[in-house]
Amino acid sequence: MEIKTRSFPYPVLGPNLDDFTDGFVRLAGASGEVAPERYSIRFTFELSHPSIANLVNAGDASPAVVVECRQNFYRRRHKVDLGLNEMVIAADELHGLVQVTPLVSAARDLAPYRPDSLNPDYDGVQICVPRHGILAYGPNFEFIAEPKSDRLRKISSIMRVIQAAESGKGMTVNIGGPRIHIEVSPDQFRLYRSIAASRQGPAILSAMLVLPALVDVFHRVKGIDPEELEDFRWFQVVRARLREVSQPVDAPGFDPMKAAQALLDSPFARGITELVERLDLEGGN
Amino acid sequence: MLPYFTGDFLADVRSIATREHQARYSQEEPWVLSLPSVASGIRESQIEVIELPELVCEPGARTESDAANAITLYERLQMLSPVQASDERLWSCLAHTTYWRYARARWQGGSAESFDSVERRWFFKGSSMERLARNGIARLWWGAYATVLPDEADRYRLTRVLFSNTDIQFHYMERLFGKNRTVLHSALDYTERNLPRIIRRKPVGAWANETGKLINQVGGVLQLDALNASEVGEILENYLQRLYRQHSVHS
Numbered sequence: 001m002e003i004k005t006r007s008f009p010y011p012v013l014g015p016n017l018d019d020f021t022d023g024f025v026r027l028a029g030a031s032g033e034v035a036p037e038r039y040s041i042r043f044t045f046e047l048s049h050p051s052i053a054n055l056v057n058a059g060d061a062s063p064a065v066v067v068e069c070r071q072n073f074y075r076r077r078h079k080v081d082l083g084l085n086e087m088v089i090a091a092d093e094l095h096g097l098v099q100v101t102p103l104v105s106a107a108r109d110l111a112p113y114r115p116d117s118l119n120p121d122y123d124g125v126q127i128c129v130p131r132h133g134i135l136a137y138g139p140n141f142e143f144i145a146e147p148k149s150d151r152l153r154k155i156s157s158i159m160r161v162i163q164a165a166e167s168g169k170g171m172t173v174n175i176g177g178p179r180i181h182i183e184v185s186p187d188q189f190r191l192y193r194s195i196a197a198s199r200q201g202p203a204i205l206s207a208m209l210v211l212p213a214l215v216d217v218f219h220r221v222k223g224i225d226p227e228e229l230e231d232f233r234w235f236q237v238v239r240a241r242l243r244e245v246s247q248p249v250d251a252p253g254f255d256p257m258k259a260a261q262a263l264l265d266s267p268f269a270r271g272i273t274e275l276v277e278r279l280d281l282e283g284g285n
Numbered sequence: 286m287l288p289y290f291t292g293d294f295l296a297d298v299r300s301i302a303t304r305e306h307q308a309r310y311s312q313e314e315p316w317v318l319s320l321p322s323v324a325s326g327i328r329e330s331q332i333e334v335i336e337l338p339e340l341v342c343e344p345g346a347r348t349e350s351d352a353a354n355a356i357t358l359y360e361r362l363q364m365l366s367p368v369q370a371s372d373e374r375l376w377s378c379l380a381h382t383t384y385w386r387y388a389r390a391r392w393q394g395g396s397a398e399s400f401d402s403v404e405r406r407w408f409f410k411g412s413s414m415e416r417l418a419r420n421g422i423a424r425l426w427w428g429a430y431a432t433v434l435p436d437e438a439d440r441y442r443l444t445r446v447l448f449s450n451t452d453i454q455f456h457y458m459e460r461l462f463g464k465n466r467t468v469l470h471s472a473l474d475y476t477e478r479n480l481p482r483i484i485r486r487k488p489v490g491a492w493a494n495e496t497g498k499l500i501n502q503v504g505g506v507l508q509l510d511a512l513n514a515s516e517v518g519e520i521l522e523n524y525l526q527r528l529y530r531q532h533s534v535h536s
Contacts, residue, residue, distance in 0.1 A: 064508070072371045072414055074367060076510070092368045092369070096412070105507075
């Protein structure tokens, strides 16, 4: 987020502004780390200005960061606390240059507004700041959001859910072809199709369908000579992705459950979060 | 499965388009399909799509079907994530293959006299978010994505407002505040609800231009992302009332 310094009709604490003689806002020790399915942004929100900090403590001002992706339409304000913060954003949301802008804005009309360390030019001037007026901001923290894998070729690319001929409520996993096939009954398949096309579907299906299928596949792979699987496309992709998440399939201590979770990036956590959000939206508890 | 260009193939297509845009983009058939490297240059993304929908563009009514096309396309491709939908390989492939005829009709392939217009509509031009709002196919998806109301009975009410006028698209969607759902939705909602009052004072394009600038100015002082829908509505209502007051002073 770019803040134009000439816009403010009242004193603002910010870099390269001389409205104040002392104080700053900044994100200290900021980092943006990518896991396969999410970005973790960590920082310490530092506000070095006693009277603005007092406004925050009294609930009259709100510290926040605006996270903006310059190359797509992602822009969100996240309320934060003074001090250490961590936020998690899905890897599917961010692409390219991401700017994290720290700021403090008025939570109500502030009139009169008379903070410490004002430039003497403001002596005797009546100052009012409207609700949501920016009181202070700091330099951007920037990072490049670069997904670890090609997002057009997801893990689901080597796995397909197909309709079995028979009815029933179970599922079977077939690894004898170029793709892993998860076979479900016609009724279940119809239900699957109705949720798979939604944006919320993948996180939930990842936990309830893909995770157990992958665990099953990895248990079977453990007992097979890798050379026997070399010709299967799904095995080539899975082996490469497992190396990326430091769970090589040929390592002596290969743990199917751990490997599947690493590959799917905490599928239970993502699935349960998605479900809770959906239930909340629909008026659940 | 949804097709996409490989990175190398996209670079080849762009290179040919740069040199030969006038000849290539006046062809009736998708010219990329006749390139020798096409077999290895187009991949299946493994994003499962039952069938890509037809996009319609009637001669002489090029903008009228934008909203319907946006809704149809988004409905079928709503599983795309924002990162997938920010990928030039995908949209450039669709514009040059599946939607070649649509893109030519909508953007008058014959107007390919400058590579600039070809680049904007068939590729991504530049590196900012505008490239998504200008690519001939991506703009439909992103317009619907930014305006869909998942919890309303008429999910695409605001999509239709957005695509009802090219000035609304430009001044609301391509300004930075267009990234903020609350602000964008509130501005579109206010425009829809007050259209009869607005057009008594301003053509809707001029309204979009002026209120777009106004919201930008407000965002220079206030933390725009903290505003709620009624606060955005209040800004626009005050502006409209001012237009009415000016009119009564002048008349």
